[in-house]
Amino acid sequence: MSEQNGTRVWFVTGASSGFGRAICREILDRGDRVVATSRDPESLDALGDGALTSRLDVTDPDDARAVMQKAEHDTGGVDVVVNNAGYGHIGAIEELADDELRRQLDVNLYGVINVTRAALPYFRARRSGRFVQMSSLNGIEALPGGAYYTASKFAVEGFSEALAAEVAHLGIGVTIVEPGPHRTSFASTGSMQSSTPMSAYAESVGEVRQLLAQLDGNQPGDPVRAAQVIVEMAATDHPPLRLPLGTMAHDHIRDKLRQQLDALEAVAPFGATDFPGN
Template sequence: MSDSTPVWFITGSNTGFGDAIARAALASGARVVATARRPETIQLSDDNILALHLDVTDPESIEAAVAAAIERFGRIDVLVNNAGHGLVGALEELSEKQIDDVLAVNLRGVMRVTRAVLPTMRAQRSGTIVQLSSVGGVIANPGHAIYATSKFALEGMSEALAGEVGPLGIRVLIVEPGPFRTEFAGRSMSFADPIEDYATTPAGALRARFRDQNGVQPNDPERAAALILEAVADPNTPLRIPLGPEAIDRIRTKLTGQLADLEAWAPRGADTRF
């Protein structure tokens, strides 16, 4: 195996998108650092796989995993920040611990792992950082306030990061999937204790929608993984890459409406000069 063979470093590699991306990268001939909180649950075994413990809320485990990856393979070419989980509940229904737990994984954890890998990519003057966001990073559904908070913030951080590291030869890609048949709506989803007043509102309806869609989502995570590999290989891939027709349609509708609102308000909003 040549030292120039790409090395992928993937968080949350034991299930869902993480597992699918790890398998696709391995099949492409890449070397893969597959990480998870419980590495014994990673379902991959190959000479080009390094399975490691990594808890995105534990800085020491992050530093140890990055150091082990460099020691084994000498470089990191693609970082995939995939680890995350969801939380359904109206903002008032959420506990402080639930809010902290989502932000610790979906936002702070991504920042920690990214910051730990960046020195290696800077030294290489190359690399791609793939941030697993969501259609929920563009559109905030009632009942998904803290999840949307984490993903909106992830997108803002990643957009700024792209401008910071681009001159150093490092790319950032923000992946915005719609409903894919992963464990996201199942064991990766938590639910706040309900308040009865929200039961008949859109926030309450979101609970039933997630429970009903688990296991029957229309999109294939293996196809998503293949598209992510294509996006990484293509130097012309845009910053944001929505995946699935539902995500594309909903994002188009949101942005079209937002642009219309901007144009409607612009004559008054621009009248601010001294």
């Protein structure tokens, strides 16, 4: 790794609030260095002089390459990339407009891909590095009323799992973080975007809207403790591929996987579609 004086260099997207800011603070508290990025660099001033800050639009691949190149030059080499930038959008599939769908995927999925691709040449050359890909409980368990958000996180899971298999022999690690509800501003009206409700979906999406509104500010997860675990795991020699965070994430993911296994066994008699003798 490109550690200097025993410290690591971290590159964090979406660092202005929520998990991004908590992770940056934890990095600095440990004495490591961080390149904190956001679409609004002024929002990063509160991190203090210990952080290098930069404007970054993760949806622009040229911008991602340029900012990563500058981070490499200014720090001597990035050790860990935290792909955290993202947001939620609540609405039935039929309710969301085309531009809302594209924006959701541009930020949550293509943003991760753009920054990952920008960092890979440097990691590959050094044969070291870590990617921390912020997914969600909803990267495993679908959220009715959040189909496009769910789609983006399912895609991040698949992309990152394939990435891990591609780069393991190069000494590069990948960890997919799957948080349940944590007490950030993610579910607030200022952060979570919402489409205009249609009455036909009041019994499904409407209930999810109410649940998220009740959950805002009452989430069981502590983002500070989550940031401590994320930073600790990313700094280990053998980071886990997946890292669910929070009791709800562990419980729901365990139940989902059990249900999938049961469903798989139930349809096993219909799975014999190979050519005879194969």
